[in-house]
Amino acid sequence: xxxxxxxxxxxxxxxxxxxxxxLSPQQKVTVKSSVTEGKYTFSCSACFISDSSGHVFVDxxxxxxxxxxxxxxxxxxxxxxxxxxxxxxxxxxxxxxTTPQVVNLxxxxxxxxxxxxxxxxxxxxxxxKVERWFLHKTVKREVIRDGxxxxxxxxxxxxxxxxxxxxxxxxxxxxxEFRAAILASRGFIVFALPYxxxxxxxxxxxxxxxDYLKESIDWFxxxxxxxxxxxxxxxxxxxxxxxxxxxxxxxxxxxxxxxxGTPFCSHYPLGPFTxxxxxxxxxxxxxxxxVHLWDALNSNFKxxxxxxxxxxxxxxxxxxGDDDKSADPDYANVVYKCxxxxxxxxxxxxKYPKAGHLIEPAYLPVCRSSFDKVSGMVFxxxxxKEDHARAQEDSWKSILNFFKSTLLTNKTGSSFSSQL
Numbered sequence: 001x002x003x004x005x006x007x008x009x010x011x012x013x014x015x016x017x018x019x020x021x022x023l024s025p026q027q028k029v030t031v032k033s034s035v036t037e038g039k040y041t042f043s044c045s046a047c048f049i050s051d052s053s054g055h056v057f058v059d060x061x062x063x064x065x066x067x068x069x070x071x072x073x074x075x076x077x078x079x080x081x082x083x084x085x086x087x088x089x090x091x092x093x094x095x096x097x098t099t100p101q102v103v104n105l106x107x108x109x110x111x112x113x114x115x116x117x118x119x120x121x122x123x124x125x126x127x128x129k130v131e132r133w134f135l136h137k138t139v140k141r142e143v144i145r146d147g148x149x150x151x152x153x154x155x156x157x158x159x160x161x162x163x164x165x166x167x168x169x170x171x172x173x174x175x176x177e178f179r180a181a182i183l184a185s186r187g188f189i190v191f192a193l194p195y196x197x198x199x200x201x202x203x204x205x206x207x208x209x210x211d212y213l214k215e216s217i218d219w220f221x222x223x224x225x226x227x228x229x230x231x232x233x234x235x236x237x238x239x240x241x242x243x244x245x246x247x248x249x250x251x252x253x254x255x256x257x258x259x260x261g262t263p264f265c266s267h268y269p270l271g272p273f274t275x276x277x278x279x280x281x282x283x284x285x286x287x288x289x290x291v292h293l294w295d296a297l298n299s300n301f302k303x304x305x306x307x308x309x310x311x312x313x314x315x316x317x318x319x320x321g322d323d324d325k326s327a328d329p330d331y332a333n334v335v336y337k338c339x340x341x342x343x344x345x346x347x348x349x350x351k352y353p354k355a356g357h358l359i360e361p362a363y364l365p366v367c368r369s370s371f372d373k374v375s376g377m378v379f380x381x382x383x384x385k386e387d388h389a390r391a392q393e394d395s396w397k398s399i400l401n402f403f404k405s406t407l408l409t410n411k412t413g414s415s416f417s418s419q420l
Contacts, residue, residue: 012364035101068386152175152177154190164188230254232254240257244309259359319352368385
């Protein structure tokens with residue numbers, strides 16, 4: 001009996017083929033996959049019936065029961081959820097991108113639900129490990145402490161220069177590198193940029209230094225390995241909001257990917273953006289699952305608050321989860337109406353039905369809710385697992401293509417040479 005996995009050492013956004021051989025014809029089996037990150041474990045399961053030759057082809061045969069059902073070759077990765085008995089609201093977050101995500105695959109006799117997989121009183125029929133990498137072995141990782149700047153720079157191999165992207169996360173704070181590592185593994189030079197709750201940066205969102213953010217644009221756009229054609233910014237949530245502000249203040253910013261970020265200055269003023277929308281905490285919706293935030297800004301929001309990005313040359317890809325429980329997905333419609341007809345070509349909106357707030361790169365575990373250490377509450381991000389996973393796969397392709405098209409073409413329409 002054997003589990004074959006192809007390719008051997010994939011990147012996390014690579015599709016993987018898993019084949020189980022040596023079973024009896026029409027044998028019922030359960031496949032469990034699990035990964036440990038820090039002190040926490042995440043897992044999922046799928047139930048199959050082998051074919052007439054005793055094989056299970058995970059990418060061709062349907063899962064009958066488990067954390068996903070139907071045919072999905074990557075279901076044993078994106079459907080992972082925190083194991084039972086751990087704290088509520090855990091989110092899978094890869095911290096050390098220099099090490100692989102080690103996935104344990106085990107095959108058990110019979111069909112078992114995911115809950116029952118935690119108490120199976122039998123040895124697996126066969127097991128193996130899969131190493132999935134966030135960072136390609138040829139990509140250089142460099143910790144940046146340059147003047148007031150902090151972060152991590154990821155540079156692909158080769159002569160360069162490369163299309164440059166700054167990567168920013170939201171209210172989680174700190175330095176998060178996994179998305180920048182994947183982007184760099186696809187041929188971009190990427191600066192993972194923290195802006196609060198890291199090193200000597202401000203502790204609180206209200207104290208974010210806008211001059212620090214502008215200096216990061218200057219520093220990165222002038223880097224010798226960055227194509228002198230302007231840079232892109234990839235942001236989610238608060239990071240996306242800040243990216244839009246930077247696109248108005250920094251002419252070097254050529255394109256922005258906004259993943260479920262509010263299209264206005266929220267909560268506190270930031271630099272020259274003194275017109276901000278305050279949260280109405282009375283509009284928080286408390287549920288057994290956690291807190292829904294999406295309506296908290298609506299009582300104070302008006303269309304005049306929308307950042308006037310149509311007055312810049314920036315191209316914007318606006319990615320929206322229609323089941324976002326953190327930011328109102330209808331803001332995208334307001335933005336579209338704000339754009340003059342002769343400027344709408346600079347705005348691309350992609351809405352994903354039943355997808356939530358945290359739209360991650362392809363095939364990463366779907367996160368519907370997570371614990372917020374600042375507030376001490378579990379926030380619900382939304383999303384129906386299968387639909388959200390499809391949104392992650394499609395949007396990641398769109399993000400890669402968007403940055404290729406906007407950062408590899410100069411103003412005359414000609415293309416720069418690139419390894420992409």
